[in-house]
Amino acid sequence: MTQNKNKPRIVTQAERRDLGFAATREVLIRCGMEVLTEQGFAATGLDALLRRATVPKGSFYHYFGSKADFVREVMKAYDAFFCRKLDRALNNESLAPSERMRAFVEDAKSGMAKYQYTRGCLVGNLSQDVEALPEDYRVALDNIVQGWQRKVARCLELAREAGEIEASADCEALAEFFWIGWEGAVMRARLVRNSTPLDTFIAGFMAGLPRPRSSKSGRKQTS
Numbered sequence: 001m002t003q004n005k006n007k008p009r010i011v012t013q014a015e016r017r018d019l020g021f022a023a024t025r026e027v028l029i030r031c032g033m034e035v036l037t038e039q040g041f042a043a044t045g046l047d048a049l050l051r052r053a054t055v056p057k058g059s060f061y062h063y064f065g066s067k068a069d070f071v072r073e074v075m076k077a078y079d080a081f082f083c084r085k086l087d088r089a090l091n092n093e094s095l096a097p098s099e100r101m102r103a104f105v106e107d108a109k110s111g112m113a114k115y116q117y118t119r120g121c122l123v124g125n126l127s128q129d130v131e132a133l134p135e136d137y138r139v140a141l142d143n144i145v146q147g148w149q150r151k152v153a154r155c156l157e158l159a160r161e162a163g164e165i166e167a168s169a170d171c172e173a174l175a176e177f178f179w180i181g182w183e184g185a186v187m188r189a190r191l192v193r194n195s196t197p198l199d200t201f202i203a204g205f206m207a208g209l210p211r212p213r214s215s216k217s218g219r220k221q222t223s
Contacts, residue, residue, distance in 0.1 A: 027053050028055060028063060029073055029074055031052050031053040032044075032049065032071065032073075033078050033081070033122060034052075035048075035049055036125055037119040037120055037125065038120075038125075040129040041071060041125075041126055041129040041133055042132050046067055072140065075126070075137075075144065078122045083147065085107060086151045087151070089101075089103040090104060090151055096164060097162055097164060098159040098165065098206070101178075101202065101205070105202045108198065109195045112186070112189060112190075112195070116193065120190045121183060124187060127141055148179060149172070152178050154171075156171035156175060166210035166212055169209070177205075185197045186198070
């Protein structure tokens with residue numbers, strides 16, 4: 001007797017429980033990312049978050065041991081999400097390396113405008129509450145930003161190899177400067193509710209990149 005290959009496989013009770021766990025946990029984490037891009041740690045109450053996620057309060061502790069544990073998982077998820085955005089822009093080989101920086105900013109501008117500038121950077125929001133955060137958050141947040149910096153530094157290294165910026169340029173320092181300035185620009189954009197601070201920042205950053213001398217003068221040297 002041959003088996004019917006089109007017959008659907010029966011999902012076991014254990015698998016159903018696992019699928020339900022994964023789905024509810026994902027909803028909570030996604031909702032946590034939404035809330036924490038709008039406000040900081042101290043302002044985020046579990047009751048309001050659970051109402052937004054439509055998850056009973058009694059169920060929360062089935063998935064997470066505490067609010068602190070929950071936010072740790074939200075940070076990891078946000079980092080993964082943001083790294084994908086960075087990679088999409090900074091690894092775009094159809095653009096010159098330095099122009100990929102602008103592409104990232106344009107994508108971020110679209111994202112902020114989509115939510116009327118009510119959402120900013122989760123890492124920046126949490127960093128403003130640093131004194132109220134569990135001590136291990138400092139290291140976790142810094143590690144996240146360090147990872148983002150490495151991605152920008154690599155893009156700038158490609159720009160250096162392509163002759164778009166000076167061969168002696170310190171790409172690590174420039175990447176650190178980028179993120180320090182970017183977080184401030186995002187905060188200001190939320191304050192004024194428009195993209196002008198983001199445009200001002202990237203224009204200043206790009207203008208400040210150390211360019212090869214020939215591109216600065218715009219003239220060929222004559223003998």
